[in-house]
Amino acid sequence: MDLERFRERLSRYDFDPYQPHRVSYFCYLFITKGQGQHMIDFKRYPYQSGSVIFVNRNQVHAFDPDDFPQGTMINISTEFFSNSSSNIRTSYFAPFHQSMASSPVLTTLPEELYESCRVLLEEIKKALYDEADDDVVVQLLTSALLIKLGRQRKSHLSHLSEHQKERFDLFLSLVEQHFFEAREALQYAQWMHTSYKNLNQLCKSCCGRTTKQLIDFRIILEIKRKLVMDGLSVQQTADDLGFEDITHFNKYFKRLTNLTPAAYKREKNAEEPRRSPSPHGGRYSPCPAS
Template structure:
């Protein structure tokens, strides 16, 4: 395969992506090319870039981090860097796929205060599928068309492309965050800080009280913050992140149950097995078998 790496990691390579850090592709064409190259987009795979899929026509489910999210026409599906996802083999959607390198996304993010792309852990509290209103749908198409025109002008237009992307992400993030309108800016900032802390330290810190200490607040206040922002306790969010990483390592990285337990800081394999089963209803070994082959 000359344009794609082997699954489970799929890396799309194109001159435009290498030159500018972003590419906008016809979705049908992309799926055809990736299959021709020998990869299977309908099986779980990990992506090393930021992507969003604009569904103009189609209806099905997109699989992200072992959960199925339904989508319909006029929706956008967000895939964060490092997430595991798969297309629905029963649907042939029409639309666009936008792929951005981490460097391009970082440069674009410098222009805005918020983004639809959130840390992997925070993505557990925000649905990755966004239905578009009529107005937002037209804005999205217009901005994507302007981005493509600017990209065709060459690398000298990279700043224009970044600003257009920033404008698009601001519009999309504004709709996503409408359910957080009751929160203050301080609450949003503190909640984001907690999620970043968990994403960085979940292998060595698994107790909510320890995160509260790191954030110079009380366990009670941290729990109240988490419940106000997403309806879950701090401990539940920590467990969500740990379980997600266990699933990734077992299903995608090919690690044994023992290796996975060790890498995630579990010294007692029996405790690890009980922990996973308590949260998923399945043993790690059974989960791994379900996702082999």
């Protein structure tokens, strides 16, 4: 969907895109003109003309109310990825989990890659509005686009072997599946049939963080989402994430954020909301698909 058309249709939606909201699919924003900051999981990332913004499934994001960028938004369901997998066999195909090793924003695409993506976007638009029932063309074109962007995002990992990349992706997938129940690095090492030391070295090589730091990062992120986005109490959040002792839960969160969960919740609730030019409804509805 064209971003200008998206803004023109705000009155049809039951959410405010300029306030934090969670999406249930993958969202890709290609910025052709504009400059601002896009909020993803409570952190603001600068963008400019030529940037690409990646929002993964279940992430919280918000558009910048002070900028009205031009460009294209693509929303992709997990079902689309599943259907496409039968036509694509490559380790660069976009993963279903959050990539902690790559920035959510490619600030500026190289000129050759930008032109290639522009052409692919135009072909995808044509294929989407083609009357033909076969959607394989859309799958292949979109896959080609995401593979090109995925390679650019992983370019800083070129010193790693394919085996290392696959192992790191496996670890991230395990974290996404089990962070509710497993908070210790040793458990993940056992699931991966490796040693704690080897897994730690892998994580440091891929993204400069230890295994435990990545696990804690995912847990803290979920705590913030539940406190702020879902409006849960501190006790409810602790229960949801399997913390049997509320005192331990408070100490855990404070150790990693310098705030207690209650203080963090009060701080976020006290922040003045950034006014959007056309507010429409609640914070939790996903962006509409085109």
